[in-house]
Amino acid sequence: MTTTLTQRYITATTKNLGAASESDVRAELEGSIADAIDARVEQGIERADAERAVLTELGDPALLAAGYADRSLHLIGPRHYLTWLRLLVILLAIVPSITFIGAALVESFSNDSIGEIIAAGITMSLSAAVHVAFWVTVLFAVLERLGATTRGRWNVDRLPDHPRSNVDRANSVASLAGLTLLAVAVCWDTFAGFARLNAEPIAILNPDLWPWAISGLFTLIAAQAVLSVRILTVGRWTTRMAIINTTLAILFMSLIATLLGRGELINPELVLAAIDAGASTDIVRVLALVSGLATVGFASWSIAIGWRGTANSTNRQPAGSSAA
Numbered sequence: 001m002t003t004t005l006t007q008r009y010i011t012a013t014t015k016n017l018g019a020a021s022e023s024d025v026r027a028e029l030e031g032s033i034a035d036a037i038d039a040r041v042e043q044g045i046e047r048a049d050a051e052r053a054v055l056t057e058l059g060d061p062a063l064l065a066a067g068y069a070d071r072s073l074h075l076i077g078p079r080h081y082l083t084w085l086r087l088l089v090i091l092l093a094i095v096p097s098i099t100f101i102g103a104a105l106v107e108s109f110s111n112d113s114i115g116e117i118i119a120a121g122i123t124m125s126l127s128a129a130v131h132v133a134f135w136v137t138v139l140f141a142v143l144e145r146l147g148a149t150t151r152g153r154w155n156v157d158r159l160p161d162h163p164r165s166n167v168d169r170a171n172s173v174a175s176l177a178g179l180t181l182l183a184v185a186v187c188w189d190t191f192a193g194f195a196r197l198n199a200e201p202i203a204i205l206n207p208d209l210w211p212w213a214i215s216g217l218f219t220l221i222a223a224q225a226v227l228s229v230r231i232l233t234v235g236r237w238t239t240r241m242a243i244i245n246t247t248l249a250i251l252f253m254s255l256i257a258t259l260l261g262r263g264e265l266i267n268p269e270l271v272l273a274a275i276d277a278g279a280s281t282d283i284v285r286v287l288a289l290v291s292g293l294a295t296v297g298f299a300s301w302s303i304a305i306g307w308r309g310t311a312n313s314t315n316r317q318p319a320g321s322s323a324a
Helices: 004-014 019-042 047-058 061-069 078-108 114-146 166-191 212-234 239-261 268-276 281-316
Strands: 195-197 200-202
Touching: 004 019, 004 047, 004 061, 019 047, 078 114, 078 166, 078 212, 166 212, 195 268, 212 239, 239 281
Parallel strands: none
Antiparallel strands: 195 200
């Protein structure tokens, strides 16, 4: 076959295919295009017009090549789209609002202008919204390219409980708000400092905790946030979620208690400044003890919330259904 348009079309289709399939696809296209042109010529159509009509009917060669290579041309396909959309809507409804509150609160410590405080909150919330949309989309685009599944095949067991627990939803939203504020506070303390020493900002947390201990803390915060989003998506607690929540709470409690016990959590400069200002070492120890007890209490409360939610979800389920 020597037709210029046909050869150009076939070359455009096969140029990005692997060497193993290029020759097969070329041969297949040459045969099918020739047959289609001959069929139109037999109907009385000029060969040049028949060739144009056949190639136009085949469509964009890049699209045809994607079909041969089984390569998707969409960023997020129908397999992941609904999960992506649900997660994105939840995160965009929560994260920017929490970020606005956190940023405005942090800005209020160093700025008396209400306009600048609101502007800082809006700027940070918009930035958070962009980051959420970008990174969630990137994650699902990667899953699409890897061929991974997010939730498997749908079945009736995935229908949400009726009615959904408003307590579970409220606890998850409160958890996300607290986690966001904690992350913002840690970052602000590191880079701006919550305390003041000789009119200079100073961090409350020990700077030596960076990067490993703080990275561990942020990992726990991120894992807990993912769990909270999962609870919002599913609409109830499960036994597996309660186990994960318990594990994260114990790890958080262990990290903070270990750092407190070693005297490595609080900035030593701040402790020495407090002692120089007249605070006794006993007061410092008592504050450390109270902080440790508060951490244990918070972890215990978080664990109790998870198992109580699991028990409530189990009681709401019809007989014969699984809570796991």
